[in-house]
Amino acid sequence: MWDTARMDVKRVVDVIRVDPADCKGGTPVEKAPDPELGTDVIPAERYYSESFMKLEWERVWTKVWLLGGRADDIPNPGDYICTDIGKESVLIVRQHDGSIRCFPNVCLHRGNRLRPEGLGNAEQFRCMYHHWTYGLDGKIERLPDLCTFPQGGPPGMTLPSLPCTEWNSFVWYSLNPEVEPFDDYIAPLKEHLEPYHPERMAWKRDVTMEWDCNWKASVDAFNETYHVQGIHPQLLWYLDDVNVQIDCYERHNRYLVPFATISPRVAMPSQIPPAIDEIMRNAGMDPAEYEGRVSDIRRDVQLFKRKHGAAQGKDYSALNDDQLTDDYHYMIFPNVALNVHADDILMFRQRPHATDPNKMLYDVWVFELVPQGEEWPERPRHRRFKHGDRSIGQVLDQDAYNLPTVQLGMKSDSFPGLWIGEQELRIRHFHKVLDDYIYGPGGKGPDDI
Numbered sequence: 001m002w003d004t005a006r007m008d009v010k011r012v013v014d015v016i017r018v019d020p021a022d023c024k025g026g027t028p029v030e031k032a033p034d035p036e037l038g039t040d041v042i043p044a045e046r047y048y049s050e051s052f053m054k055l056e057w058e059r060v061w062t063k064v065w066l067l068g069g070r071a072d073d074i075p076n077p078g079d080y081i082c083t084d085i086g087k088e089s090v091l092i093v094r095q096h097d098g099s100i101r102c103f104p105n106v107c108l109h110r111g112n113r114l115r116p117e118g119l120g121n122a123e124q125f126r127c128m129y130h131h132w133t134y135g136l137d138g139k140i141e142r143l144p145d146l147c148t149f150p151q152g153g154p155p156g157m158t159l160p161s162l163p164c165t166e167w168n169s170f171v172w173y174s175l176n177p178e179v180e181p182f183d184d185y186i187a188p189l190k191e192h193l194e195p196y197h198p199e200r201m202a203w204k205r206d207v208t209m210e211w212d213c214n215w216k217a218s219v220d221a222f223n224e225t226y227h228v229q230g231i232h233p234q235l236l237w238y239l240d241d242v243n244v245q246i247d248c249y250e251r252h253n254r255y256l257v258p259f260a261t262i263s264p265r266v267a268m269p270s271q272i273p274p275a276i277d278e279i280m281r282n283a284g285m286d287p288a289e290y291e292g293r294v295s296d297i298r299r300d301v302q303l304f305k306r307k308h309g310a311a312q313g314k315d316y317s318a319l320n321d322d323q324l325t326d327d328y329h330y331m332i333f334p335n336v337a338l339n340v341h342a343d344d345i346l347m348f349r350q351r352p353h354a355t356d357p358n359k360m361l362y363d364v365w366v367f368e369l370v371p372q373g374e375e376w377p378e379r380p381r382h383r384r385f386k387h388g389d390r391s392i393g394q395v396l397d398q399d400a401y402n403l404p405t406v407q408l409g410m411k412s413d414s415f416p417g418l419w420i421g422e423q424e425l426r427i428r429h430f431h432k433v434l435d436d437y438i439y440g441p442g443g444k445g446p447d448d449i
Contacts, residue, residue, distance in 0.1 A: 007242065009264040015243040016299065017256075018320045026195050026320055027328065028188070029256070032247035037428045041417035044410040047214040053357040059438045060334055061086055061175065065185045067336050067349055068092045068164070068171040069119075070203070070365075073379075074100070078122050078136060081171065082115045084361075087354040089113060091125070092164055092171050093136050102164035102173045103138045108154040118382065134159060169199040189252055189330065195318035196340055201367035202377050204344070207392060208363050208384040211400060213407040215335060215360040216434075218350045220418075221399050221406075222329075222337045223426040225257060229265055231398045236263035237273035239327070248429040255426060257327040259341075260298040269294060279325070282343070284308055301325050305342070313371030316342055331426060333433050343369045358407055362400075364392060 020030045046052045069081040074094040081092045082105055089105035091114065105114050107127040114125045114134070124141060126133040133142040138159035146153060164173040165182045167190070172182060183190070211218060221227065228241040235241070240258040242265065247254050260279045262268055272280070276297055277287045283305050292300055302321040309316045309324075316324060323342055330338045339346040349363035370376055383390075387404065391397050409415055420428050436442075 011264045013264045018322045023320045043417040047410040063176045068173045102162040103159040203379045204368045205366035206382045210386045211362045212387045213403040215350045215352045224424040226423040236266045238275040251333040253426045254330045260325045
């Protein structure tokens, strides 16, 4: 951890965290050793280079496991998720035996897409061009006038099958038929994320934004808290952006951010800030009756939720006390960010544009814990907007407003690349993992971007 006494802070804060010895069997809280990643500039060109975009497609997107959607969106046979990644589109389909299968979303005849992106249910997938018809298992059930094809039907008379799996209430797929086992890929995050029980959380929001920046610029923006003082000043009265624990694993990483507290960058207020007031009310506390200090609120919210959670229909038994207030923020390589909390999960999927490295798709998925005994809410309708057309909330609007100017600045001849500090270790780690996929471990040369 860096020396906060030498940083631009007003107060030195000793954050009380749970003891790892008290958290056996739940989400690991131990600090992972910081990797030695050097101090080199991260080249700006990789954010706008079409050649680098091509390398990413060939060596990353077509090789790894990718987030496809939510498992409870496809509970019944014939339910499907159609999702796009770059130039590809896939169908993830619930089978009659309850399993899922994944196929390219393309007719083998003349390349027509079988379904538009989104959710649906089908007894079969019939191409609207010439009525080639595929079963839920991908097999061709009807090929009109097959006798007029002297070469016969396509090999195996079936769509290629792609790897897919369900984990922790979500579905995952890969464009790589030879992809490593999912459990190996996601390690060690299974034990980190399963205690949150996202299957108990219902859809609250489902939005896709078309952002005018490279997908990596978006990943970077959510991989550090250093920018809070700059573009999210209102959060300084909501969280501690300085005393942040950063943990880097083989592919993935995280940081642990104390919430319901005040940033050391500002003076301690005499009254409860509105954002922390809301945290207390959401927990069931009455801020007007609170007699403690503002600096004690984080711990007192934890104790209150631990005492009253069960009566509120909320099972926090698998979570440690810090998880009752704090933001455990994970980055699943290459493109999934999760703000994970006891009562909700904010999930962001950052997808590359099919042809333009200066554009991307940004998916905002929000899930909220449904107290036991309460009715499961209706799923929100998916909405899609262009950059800046609609508000997606103050904090995300601030990020969205900033990112196009970042993308433009990347192209300046006066900007060789990212000058990364220790608070941005997750960014350096992310780019190291990216380099390992593209050039091989330790294979990046001086002329590579």
